[in-house]
Amino acid sequence: MSEQNFDLVVLGAGSGGYAAALRASQLGLTVGLIEKGKVGGTCLHVGCIPTKALLHAAEVADVTRESAKYGVSATFGGIDIAGVTTYREEVVASKWKGLQGLIKARGITTIEGEGRLTSPTSVQVGDVTVTGKNVILATGSYSRSLPGLEIGGRVITSEQALALDFVPKKVAVLGGGVIGVEFSSVWRSFGTEVTIIEALPNLVPNEDIAISKAFERAFRKRGIEFKTGVRFAGVTQNESGVVVSLENGETVEAELLLVAVGRGPATANLGFEEVGVTMDRGFVLTDERLRTNIPGVWAVGDIVPGLQLAHRGFQQGIFVAEEIAGLNPIVVDDVNIPKVTYSDPEVASIGLTEAKAVEKFGADAIATYDYNLAGNGKSHIIGTSGNVKVVRQKDGPVLGVHMIGARVGELIGEAQLAVNWEAYPEDIAPYIHAHPTQNEALGEAFLAIAGKPLHGI
Amino acid sequence: MSEQNFDLVVLGAGSGGYAAALRASQLGLTVGLIEKGKVGGTCLHVGCIPTKALLHAAEVADVTRESAKYGVSATFGGIDIAGVTTYREEVVASKWKGLQGLIKARGITTIEGEGRLTSPTSVQVGDVTVTGKNVILATGSYSRSLPGLEIGGRVITSEQALALDFVPKKVAVLGGGVIGVEFSSVWRSFGTEVTIIEALPNLVPNEDIAISKAFERAFRKRGIEFKTGVRFAGVTQNESGVVVSLENGETVEAELLLVAVGRGPATANLGFEEVGVTMDRGFVLTDERLRTNIPGVWAVGDIVPGLQLAHRGFQQGIFVAEEIAGLNPIVVDDVNIPKVTYSDPEVASIGLTEAKAVEKFGADAIATYDYNLAGNGKSHIIGTSGNVKVVRQKDGPVLGVHMIGARVGELIGEAQLAVNWEAYPEDIAPYIHAHPTQNEALGEAFLAIAGKPLHGI
Amino acid sequence: RPVDERRPERQPSTPPVRVLARRLGVDLESLTGTGEHGLVTRADVEAAAGSVAPGPTATT
Ligand SMILES: Cc1cc2nc3c(=O)[nH]c(=O)nc-3n(C[C@H](O)[C@H](O)[C@H](O)COP(=O)(O)OP(=O)(O)OC[C@H]3O[C@@H](n4cnc5c(N)ncnc54)[C@H](O)[C@@H]3O)c2cc1C
Ligand SMILES: Cc1cc2nc3c(=O)[nH]c(=O)nc-3n(C[C@H](O)[C@H](O)[C@H](O)COP(=O)(O)OP(=O)(O)OC[C@H]3O[C@@H](n4cnc5c(N)ncnc54)[C@H](O)[C@@H]3O)c2cc1C
Numbered sequence: 001m002s003e004q005n006f007d008l009v010v011l012g013a014g015s016g017g018y019a020a021a022l023r024a025s026q027l028g029l030t031v032g033l034i035e036k037g038k039v040g041g042t043c044l045h046v047g048c049i050p051t052k053a054l055l056h057a058a059e060v061a062d063v064t065r066e067s068a069k070y071g072v073s074a075t076f077g078g079i080d081i082a083g084v085t086t087y088r089e090e091v092v093a094s095k096w097k098g099l100q101g102l103i104k105a106r107g108i109t110t111i112e113g114e115g116r117l118t119s120p121t122s123v124q125v126g127d128v129t130v131t132g133k134n135v136i137l138a139t140g141s142y143s144r145s146l147p148g149l150e151i152g153g154r155v156i157t158s159e160q161a162l163a164l165d166f167v168p169k170k171v172a173v174l175g176g177g178v179i180g181v182e183f184s185s186v187w188r189s190f191g192t193e194v195t196i197i198e199a200l201p202n203l204v205p206n207e208d209i210a211i212s213k214a215f216e217r218a219f220r221k222r223g224i225e226f227k228t229g230v231r232f233a234g235v236t237q238n239e240s241g242v243v244v245s246l247e248n249g250e251t252v253e254a255e256l257l258l259v260a261v262g263r264g265p266a267t268a269n270l271g272f273e274e275v276g277v278t279m280d281r282g283f284v285l286t287d288e289r290l291r292t293n294i295p296g297v298w299a300v301g302d303i304v305p306g307l308q309l310a311h312r313g314f315q316q317g318i319f320v321a322e323e324i325a326g327l328n329p330i331v332v333d334d335v336n337i338p339k340v341t342y343s344d345p346e347v348a349s350i351g352l353t354e355a356k357a358v359e360k361f362g363a364d365a366i367a368t369y370d371y372n373l374a375g376n377g378k379s380h381i382i383g384t385s386g387n388v389k390v391v392r393q394k395d396g397p398v399l400g401v402h403m404i405g406a407r408v409g410e411l412i413g414e415a416q417l418a419v420n421w422e423a424y425p426e427d428i429a430p431y432i433h434a435h436p437t438q439n440e441a442l443g444e445a446f447l448a449i450a451g452k453p454l455h456g457i
Numbered sequence: 458m459s460e461q462n463f464d465l466v467v468l469g470a471g472s473g474g475y476a477a478a479l480r481a482s483q484l485g486l487t488v489g490l491i492e493k494g495k496v497g498g499t500c501l502h503v504g505c506i507p508t509k510a511l512l513h514a515a516e517v518a519d520v521t522r523e524s525a526k527y528g529v530s531a532t533f534g535g536i537d538i539a540g541v542t543t544y545r546e547e548v549v550a551s552k553w554k555g556l557q558g559l560i561k562a563r564g565i566t567t568i569e570g571e572g573r574l575t576s577p578t579s580v581q582v583g584d585v586t587v588t589g590k591n592v593i594l595a596t597g598s599y600s601r602s603l604p605g606l607e608i609g610g611r612v613i614t615s616e617q618a619l620a621l622d623f624v625p626k627k628v629a630v631l632g633g634g635v636i637g638v639e640f641s642s643v644w645r646s647f648g649t650e651v652t653i654i655e656a657l658p659n660l661v662p663n664e665d666i667a668i669s670k671a672f673e674r675a676f677r678k679r680g681i682e683f684k685t686g687v688r689f690a691g692v693t694q695n696e697s698g699v700v701v702s703l704e705n706g707e708t709v710e711a712e713l714l715l716v717a718v719g720r721g722p723a724t725a726n727l728g729f730e731e732v733g734v735t736m737d738r739g740f741v742l743t744d745e746r747l748r749t750n751i752p753g754v755w756a757v758g759d760i761v762p763g764l765q766l767a768h769r770g771f772q773q774g775i776f777v778a779e780e781i782a783g784l785n786p787i788v789v790d791d792v793n794i795p796k797v798t799y800s801d802p803e804v805a806s807i808g809l810t811e812a813k814a815v816e817k818f819g820a821d822a823i824a825t826y827d828y829n830l831a832g833n834g835k836s837h838i839i840g841t842s843g844n845v846k847v848v849r850q851k852d853g854p855v856l857g858v859h860m861i862g863a864r865v866g867e868l869i870g871e872a873q874l875a876v877n878w879e880a881y882p883e884d885i886a887p888y889i890h891a892h893p894t895q896n897e898a899l900g901e902a903f904l905a906i907a908g909k910p911l912h913g914i
Numbered sequence: 915r916p917v918d919e920r921r922p923e924r925q926p927s928t929p930p931v932r933v934l935a936r937r938l939g940v941d942l943e944s945l946t947g948t949g950e951h952g953l954v955t956r957a958d959v960e961a962a963a964g965s966v967a968p969g970p971t972a973t974t
Contacts, residue, residue, distance in 0.1 A: 070513060071543070072533075080528045080529065087527050095834055102914070314889045340891045375555065377552055414870040414873075417874050421930055434873075439868075452483060
């Protein structure tokens with residue numbers, strides 16, 4: 001039985017936990033970072049990074065297939081899944097190495113093993129008691145399923161989907177949210193037949209309805225099938241495939257079923273309840289400054305109700321480290337955090353959807369402009385269609401930006417500044433954007449909603 | 458002899474002229490827009506748009522060639538130049554059609570023919586006298602050459618380079634600025650051997666020196682040869698090629714010589730001098746509000762000394778229309794206009810270089826941070842290297858942003874807001890950028906220069 | 915007012931509002947912010963300028 005003592009103990013070294021540790025050490029605190037798996041967590045090892053590698057391989061496949069459109073002769077010879085795996089693993093390995101080096105360079109003590117909260121100031125890891133004046137809970141999330149839907153065999157989650165050593169012929173995807181559509185997009189580019197099943201009325205249902213509709217049109221055009229507004233009833237599997245039955249009586253046959261119905265908080269049996277931390281359905285409840293009900297115990301990342309995104313985890317981790325150090329950082333609401341759906345097409349959004357803005361301010365108080373990428377030279381050149389929709393308060397700030405089209409995820413930073421700084425479109429209008437870029441489409445949308453469209457009516 | 462009378466006469470319908478016409482008509486002015494060629498001018502027909510189509514074909518060729526790296530099997534079969542031409546021409550034709558429709562929809566009168574300024578309020582086009590209370594000169598630019606260097610045969614400018622119906626085996630490119638490196642990049646991707654000759658010490662010599670150096674390394678790695686700091690002496694041509702001689706005694710043999718030494722103002726014999734407009738080496742001189750010395754006569758675009766960029770033309774055109782309408786628009790200095798060099802790699806920059814910032818504020822008053830894209834997950838995934846360099850005033854605003862790497866041109870809009878709004882990096886730091894994007898690299902650079910690097914030391 | 919890490923030694927505001935203040939000739943340092951954390955808002959600047967213009971550029 002030994003003891004290690006730090007200013008700060010962080011339980012879980014995923015996006016939220018390691019960001020907290022890095023920032024705290026920068027601010028002069030000693031940090032014990034407890035991790036039972038690999039530092040980097042879900043995002044680095046089985047989330048953001050490897051999926052984007054698959055999506056890039058998918059893009060390469062599509063570019064190759066369509067090269068003749070651009071005057072390039074090429075023959076597409078298929079997906080070499082072993083090659084994809086080597087590439088994907090190399091990307092992850094290299095980022096992992098970089099992160100380990102960074103954590104070490106910052107002088108953070110990493111403690112390997114499964115931790116359990118034993119008091120407001122201590123975490124037990126095997127026979128080591130790790131104590132600290134402050135403890136941050138950052139244990140992350142796992143792929144959820146539905147009641148009665150067991151994972152196993154041909155019924156898989158994103159983790160198995162990532163690591164498949166073959167390209168399936170036909171896949172059923174349960175869930176049309178971010179993770180479901182990302183895998184659907186990859187598989188389609190790899191040549192798979194895909195059917196998505198979504199209980200809500202639309203794919204990417206958290207987006208502005210105009211974006212969801214455009215997304216559905218794009219997926220339909222790509223030959224990705226989907227059934228929306230219909231509930232899963234059950235699944236049977238045998239040697240050769242699965243049969244998914246829906247509440248409306250339809251069935252979908254496929255080689256595999258990917259369950260992508262969301263992620264639950266990984267908080268069971270970690271002592272949180274025993275120490276008295278207030279929880280709700282497994283999530284750890286906090287105030288807007290990420291304090292739990294127990295003084296000195298904080299929570300960040302996917303275990304805190306709200307958006308489950310890596311950069312929200314980073315932001316929360318940094319926030320808590322600064323709060324502990326007394327810097328009084330500013331709170332950024334979830335609605336003002338950028339969201340990117342990485343697929344073909346991409347979706348990127350921040351701020352209020354039109355519907356939410358109407359709910360908040362009334363229909364008469366808001367204005368929207370929907371710029372069609374058909375008018376954007378660079379988008380035409382790279383062969384993408386899409387839209388940039390801006391929502392503003394009339395005579396007021398930009399409330400939301402909603403984009404769809406290839407590569408639009410890269411444009412969200414500008415929208416992030418505009419929305420968070422409550423810029424008026426008129427503030428942006430004097431600065432004509434670089435021509436010809438896709439970024440210009442955002443500029444055109446801001447110009448238009450400021451009442452002075454350039455290349456638009 | 459007939460007469461047509463408008464509130465505003467615009468001479469030249471390129472980026473600057475048509476933007477002025479569009480904005481003026483929006484503001485309720487009647488506009489006569491005079492164009493001897495095609496509306497859209499250089500940028501649309503032989504500049505920005507067709508070159509970016511070539512660059513995209515080049516990107517497709519490279520992706521195809523390197524597909525195995527990403528686990529995609531493909532055989533590259535060469536460039537089908539007729540296919541490239543069809544694609545390029547389709548893009549231009551479609552944008553041209555859109556622009557013609559827009560000009561018509563806004564109720565602008567287009568007058569076809571070559572105009573000549575005959576008084577401060579009139580332009581003669583054939584036997585039509587077009588008069589207006591205000592006249593905007595927007596006649597644009599042409600490819601310049603050097604004294605004694607005649608264009609013809611195998612010595613070509615960008616216009617002929619665009620329209621080549623074959624892929625040359627070896628090209629010499631005179632000039633390592635934007636246009637020279639764009640064509641070099643395209644040709645290299647098409648399989649051509651390229652040698653660039655640049656009199657200044659570096660390629661892309663207007664960029665921050667760190668960017669120029671990184672650019673040279675990238676070009677060298679791609680097998681693009683270049684000779685910098687060396688002057689052109691002469692060229693001879695025969696049936697099969699050109700021999701370019703340099704002042705240092707070296708020679709470069711190639712199939713073609715592309716002359717890309719800059720663009721001169723297209724203002725000769727247009728009556729400007731006769732009406733008394735103050736000129737300097739062919740450029741029309743204006744004050745910062747784009748007034749020439751003759752009341753009611755304005756100038757915009759490439760004929761005004763400074764950056765020769767399409768969006769500067771748009772901005773100036775809009776500015777003058779608003780100024781005439783009495784809206785008192787704000788002036789944006791050239792240094793705060795974004796510049797993108799479209800090649801592989803791309804370069805994007807805005808604001809002061811480190812050297813210029815030091816010159817202006819003194820070395821002790823500024824700070825810089827150079828974020829290496831090696832640390833950026835998305836850049837790794839798409840296989841690009843590069844940098845994001847931020848220059849700030851110590852305890853002061855962001856003064857400049859300088860980027861290099863694939864696709865970084867799309868990130869410049871955020872930098873444009875930061876620089877023009879004189880944001881402090883600390884203003885941006887709370888808003889953690891979307892993961893994993895290349896945009897995040899800009900976020901990391903801002904974080905680092907605010908003293909709180911996330912994924913960096 | 916609580917320490918605001920974003921804006922060392924400055925009256926807290928957002929960049930576009932600072933640009934607006936300069937354009938309207940309003941000295942930000944002279945204002946008392948009415949926003950969160952004492953943030954000087956656009957409304958504060960416009961009030962100080964005696965103006966109700968929606969933004970820095972007049973538009974159609
Ligand atoms: C397929 C997929 C794709 C995604 N793509 C994106 C994307 O592109 N962009 C994006 O922003 N987000 C994406 N996400 C979401 C992102 O991965 C999460 O939001 C993020 O990882 C949450 O960070 P976290 O720190 O809360 O938790 P996690 O990353 O889950 O980290 C928690 C860590 O805690 C450790 N741990 C848990 N319990 C214990 C214990 N008792 N003792 C010790 N260690 C413990 C775990 O091993 C893990 O390393 C994706 C997720 C998935 C599944
Ligand atoms: C190869 C190349 C690539 C480029 N790429 C980019 C890029 O990617 N991004 C960018 O921002 N810029 C780019 N540029 C620069 C851009 O094209 C120019 O800055 C822009 O076109 C300038 O606009 P303008 O209105 O001043 O002139 P122009 O576009 O040259 O238009 C002038 C118009 O006036 C007409 N005209 C001239 N004289 C008369 C007359 N007497 N009577 C009637 N009509 C007349 C001409 O026919 C022409 O249509 C590029 C240029 C080249 C050459």
